[in-house]
Amino acid sequence: MMVTQQSSADRMKIIVFSSLLLLVCSVSADQTETESLQQTTANQHPCLQDIHAVLRELTASLAVLKEQISVLQRENQDHENKLKEVERQKTEIEQLKQQLKANQVAFSAAQFDKGEGNTGPFNTQTTLTFKHVVTNIGNAYNSHTGMFTAPVRGAYHFEWHIYGHGDIRTGAYLFRNGDYIFSAYEHPTSGGVSGSNGASLLLEVGDQVYVRLWDATRVYDNQNHHNTFSGHLIFTM
Template identity: 60%
Template sequence: MEIMVFFSLLLLVCSVSTNQTEADNEILDQQISNQQAFSQDIHAVLRELTASVAVQKVEIRTLKQENQEQEAKLESQKTEIDQLKLESEEQVAKLETEIDKLKQELQVKQVAFSASLVEQGSRETGPFNTQITLIFKRVVTNIGNAYNKHTGIFTAPVRGVYHFDWSVHGYGNIPVGGVLFRNGEHIFVAYESQTSGSVTASNGASLLLEVGDQVSVRLWEGARIYDNHNHLTTFSGHLIFTL
């Protein structure tokens, strides 16, 4: 009887143990299943994050490229603006130069002078053994400033045809004479000689002058001239037209 009770108890314990093991196994299987599902969820999230990061990287590269293109475009526009500014400044400078040139041409087209030998008092000049350049000191007109009262020389400021007149006065038995020179070239002479009294000689000439050509009156060799407050000995010239 006792043996049968023992076996019954043993069977009961085994049955309980088996049931507990199966229950534990089910719980364990459920936990493993839950962990696998969780792991799958994590992998899915990681894949989504990886894909999102990849997309963001592409977007960043695109934005960076667009930014570089914008910077390049801005730099190109800046270069164009600088070029336009430079061209504008060059155009302004060119216009200013042309305006100054036109002003200068307008001014040099207005050329005229007239002068007499002495400024005040009276004076004889000559005779000399060689020709000397006469310096007409009293300037009454010098439009264009082409005549130099310190040297007696007229310098052409523009290419054109000019007309000159000169007159020399003297007295007594010594000849009076004045020679018009262009650079070193003898052009015309105004000359007169008589035995007594006052004497005047005059002449005129129209000359084609290049820019920088010089015109002056020289005292004739062996001649004597005279001037006083009446301004008897004179030299004048003016531009007729430009060429």
């Protein structure tokens, strides 16, 4: 009976000791885990500080980049505006050149380019062609048709000279778009005679001016270029 009681007491001691040992181990483990967590947190603080510092630097760099982009955009817009202004000025210059070119109009031509002979008489009025072109600034005169076509609206001056010999009359009209303006006329009795006239006309763009030989008359021309037709722009309107 004594042995049994002693065994029970021993077992109780073992249990108490084991419990105390587990409690100590548990406390030690908790303390170790707490220290480890504190150490990890302490180690993380420098990392977070570094990240915040990098973010601040990136934010500052981004702001600088945005400002630089804005400056470049403004400079680019200035360049575009200057380029547009240059293009506008070039266009104006080209327009002025075209206007100046259109305002430079003058021509002078004789009837025969080579050879000699009479033209006429004909039963109807006949447009004379002056093929020996001395001047044709602005290319408004057509030597194939004898027509001058006004390139711009303005005041123009024209002159025409005719020559004939023998006993046949010599005469020529100045026409504008089919309308009779003035005439030059001579009636030789012997030898040669010449007649001439001139007129200043207000012409619209596309108006045509030309010289027509009278019906039943004739003119004579040779290398001396007796018969001529000339004109020039006085001023635009």
